Amino acid sequence: MLSSxxxxxxxxxxxxNLDWTVQLDEVRVGFGxxxxxxxxxxxxxxxxxxxxxxxTGCGKTTLLRSINRLHDRRPGFNLKGRILLDGExxxxxxxxxxxxxxRVGMLFQRPNPFPQSIRENISLGARIHGLWSRADVSTKTExxxxxxxxxxxxxxxLSSTPFSLSGGQQQLLCxxxxxxxxxxxxxxxxxxxxxxxxxxxxxxxxxxxxKEKMTVIFVTHNLQQAARCADEILFLEQxxxxxxxxxxxxxxxPADPRSRAYISGWAV
Amino acid sequence: xxxxxxAGGAGDSAGPTFLPSARRLAGADLTGRDRAVRWVLLGAGxxxxxxxxxxxxxxxxxxxxxxxxxxxGLFTGHVFTFGNLYVTKLTVHNGVSAPHGAAYGALPFxxxxxxxxxxxxxxxxxxxxxxxxxxxxxxxARLQPGVSVFLELLAGMPSVVYGFWGILVFGPIxxxxxxxxLTHLGGVLPFFKGSVGxxxxxxxASLVLAIMIIPIIAATTxxxxxxxxxxxxxxxxxxxxxxxETAKVVTLPYVRRGILAAAILGWAxxxxxxxxxxxxxxxxxxxxxxxxxxxxxxxxATIVAMLDSALTDATGMAIHALAAIGVILLVxxxxxxxLGRLIIRRVSHGVVLxxxxxx
Ligand SMILES: Nc1ncnc2c1ncn2[C@@H]1O[C@H](COP(=O)(O)OP(=O)(O)O)[C@@H](O)[C@H]1O
Ligand SMILES: [Mg+2]
Numbered sequence: 001m002l003s004s005x006x007x008x009x010x011x012x013x014x015x016x017n018l019d020w021t022v023q024l025d026e027v028r029v030g031f032g033x034x035x036x037x038x039x040x041x042x043x044x045x046x047x048x049x050x051x052x053x054x055x056t057g058c059g060k061t062t063l064l065r066s067i068n069r070l071h072d073r074r075p076g077f078n079l080k081g082r083i084l085l086d087g088e089x090x091x092x093x094x095x096x097x098x099x100x101x102x103r104v105g106m107l108f109q110r111p112n113p114f115p116q117s118i119r120e121n122i123s124l125g126a127r128i129h130g131l132w133s134r135a136d137v138s139t140k141t142e143x144x145x146x147x148x149x150x151x152x153x154x155x156x157x158l159s160s161t162p163f164s165l166s167g168g169q170q171q172l173l174c175x176x177x178x179x180x181x182x183x184x185x186x187x188x189x190x191x192x193x194x195x196x197x198x199x200x201x202x203x204x205x206x207x208x209x210x211k212e213k214m215t216v217i218f219v220t221h222n223l224q225q226a227a228r229c230a231d232e233i234l235f236l237e238q239x240x241x242x243x244x245x246x247x248x249x250x251x252x253x254p255a256d257p258r259s260r261a262y263i264s265g266w267a268v
Numbered sequence: 269x270x271x272x273x274x275a276g277g278a279g280d281s282a283g284p285t286f287l288p289s290a291r292r293l294a295g296a297d298l299t300g301r302d303r304a305v306r307w308v309l310l311g312a313g314x315x316x317x318x319x320x321x322x323x324x325x326x327x328x329x330x331x332x333x334x335x336x337x338x339x340x341g342l343f344t345g346h347v348f349t350f351g352n353l354y355v356t357k358l359t360v361h362n363g364v365s366a367p368h369g370a371a372y373g374a375l376p377f378x379x380x381x382x383x384x385x386x387x388x389x390x391x392x393x394x395x396x397x398x399x400x401x402x403x404x405x406x407x408x409a410r411l412q413p414g415v416s417v418f419l420e421l422l423a424g425m426p427s428v429v430y431g432f433w434g435i436l437v438f439g440p441i442x443x444x445x446x447x448x449x450l451t452h453l454g455g456v457l458p459f460f461k462g463s464v465g466x467x468x469x470x471x472x473a474s475l476v477l478a479i480m481i482i483p484i485i486a487a488t489t490x491x492x493x494x495x496x497x498x499x500x501x502x503x504x505x506x507x508x509x510x511x512x513e514t515a516k517v518v519t520l521p522y523v524r525r526g527i528l529a530a531a532i533l534g535w536a537x538x539x540x541x542x543x544x545x546x547x548x549x550x551x552x553x554x555x556x557x558x559x560x561x562x563x564x565x566x567x568x569a570t571i572v573a574m575l576d577s578a579l580t581d582a583t584g585m586a587i588h589a590l591a592a593i594g595v596i597l598l599v600x601x602x603x604x605x606x607l608g609r610l611i612i613r614r615v616s617h618g619v620v621l622x623x624x625x626x627x
Contacts, residue, residue, distance in 0.1 A: 068506055070502060070505065070506055075408070075409060097508075098508040098509075098510065099508065101505070101506055101507065102507070105506070105507070106506040108499060108502065108503065108506075110499060112497075112500050112502070112503040113503070114503065114504065114518055114521075115500070115518060115521035115522050116517060116521060124509075124517055125507040125508065125509070128508070128509060128513055174503065177503075177507065178507065181507060181508065
């Protein structure tokens with residue numbers, strides 16, 4: 001897969017190919033006059049893990065947040081081009097933003113549990129979206145806590161505050177909270193950058209297990225982590241796509257000299 | 269001679285000499301001028317405490333004869349009168365003499381003070397918090413400073429203006445349009461039944477008090493809401509919650525304790541508010557309001573209203589009586605403040621508050 005010639009025309013995208021979950025079509029994002037993303041086009045494959053990498057400030061977070069419309073209320077935010085989710089433009093007027101955000105879950109750079117009990121952290125979203133009945137809460141909460149590997153640590157204090165948990169545990173709780181609303185796409189913005197090695201491993205294992213059920217897009221500044229976890233690499237520089245390639249190809253034989261420079265610079 | 273602002277005295281002998289600041293605080297290397305400055309600062313720090321003690325002591329001293337004369341009657345009596353100031357005949361009670369027929373029963377004022385301030389608080393807190401949430405979510409960031417100036421202006425408006433507006437405009441409107449509707453609540457809450465009057469009375473005064481304390485509560489709440497980390501709110505938004513749900517799930521729990529403190533601040537203001545209440549209360553002496561619309565009075569308003577005639581009491585008992593209800597107000601204010609602090613501590617007990625943790 002080459003970096004050049006990958007810009008999709010509208011015709012390629014419409015009548016959508018459902019091998020792709022998220023399609024970026026000439027996405028330009030700016031805040032006021034400041035242009036951050038300068039025409040990003042890429043197809044992110046369904047049921048795979050795509051790692052977005054690139055130097056600090058290249059627009060990784062900006063891109064990720066565009067995919068569940070978290071920029072909407074930022075002053076000066078403007079977006080041109082299209083982002084398609086299962087073939088439908090998410091910035092179209094008819095989009096139900098709440099439902100979009102349910103389908104596109106997000107884990108942030110630092111854990112941000114709600115100031116609610118541990119149980120409510122997990123159940124509130126699912127209850128609000130009408131996915132769980134009151135009777136579901138205890139069994140489904142337990143299931144999710146087991147899934148993320150927190151059950152043993154918190155089963156005896158589900159009613160207490162999450163802020164006494166370690167940072168890694170809080171991030172795992174946030175993961176369970178996102179999984180509770182049954183997303184199709186999971187966005188992760190450097191989810192392990194502030195975590196201990198154990199929690200980092202746990203998150204990486206989860207990512208590997210989850211791609212059966214959903215498309216995972218994660219930003220990382222750690223190339224080893226990208227190599228470990230990703231199927232596909234999307235390499236950005238200064239708001240543009242340098243290269244998109246399967247992970248092995250990207251690291252063994254990158255097509256673009258800038259990719260080569262970035263990889264080797266990192267290895268040193 | 270040496271004195272220590274901190275407990276750093278021990279630091280000179282055995283303690284941690286690796287802490288240079290502790291040594292400096294302990295006074296080891298101060299020049300004479302530094303010492304003088306420290307004395308001044310120490311004195312300045314003590315002034316408020318001394319003033320509070322002095323004021324309280326003076327008030328209590330002034331009030332003692334009335335306490336002796338009326339005993340528990342001061343708290344339980346329904347009749348507050350200075351007696352006949354124009355005849356020389358005296359009434360003697362517990363060894364204290366007062367003008368003939370004098371009685372100092374403050375229960376109606378205590379009731380009025382507590383009830384009006386509580387109604388004000390019940391109305392003001394949800395309105396202030398709701399308004400702040402609506403404003404911070406809806407008003408564009410560049411207009412926000414304007415909002416805070418507006419709140420401060422409102423908070424700083426003289427209470428006489430509120431009183432005037434209350435008696436001339438607000439009260440009559442309420443009596444005409446709102447109160448008749450409220451009487452339908454009479455089936456469930458009997459004190460909403462009966463004549464609505466002309467808009468001078470307990471409910472009008474309470475609502476004006478509410479309007480007066482809304483800016484106080486709102487200003488504090490607004491500062492609190494601004495400290496809630498964006499990241500925390502985005503967690504809720506990213507999960508598909510609405511702004512309303514985000515406010516409920518994230519913002520409010522973050523600021524709950526602070527709102528309680530803000531409410532207590534507002535309550536203190538409502539308890540002590542004098543002028544506006546005096547103008548709107550209808551100034552009922554010697555009894556309780558017949559219903560929530562009826563005239564009533566508060567301690568603060570009564571002191572102002574009766575000060576003039578109290579000064580004409582040759583026995584001095586009238587002034588002692590006003591001082592006594594002043595002491596009662598002081599105690600109510602102190603108790604509510606302490607109670608408030610206790611509630612705050614209770615609510616936060618065992619909970620690690622996330623505010624300021626930079627989560
Ligand atoms: N709300 C905003 N307003 C203006 N500039 C922004 C905003 N958010 C991000 N930026 C800018 O966009 C650029 C890319 O940021 P970001 O997407 O966070 O980069 P990355 O995640 O790759 O490090 C940076 O130069 C940053 O300063
Ligand atoms: Mg980033």
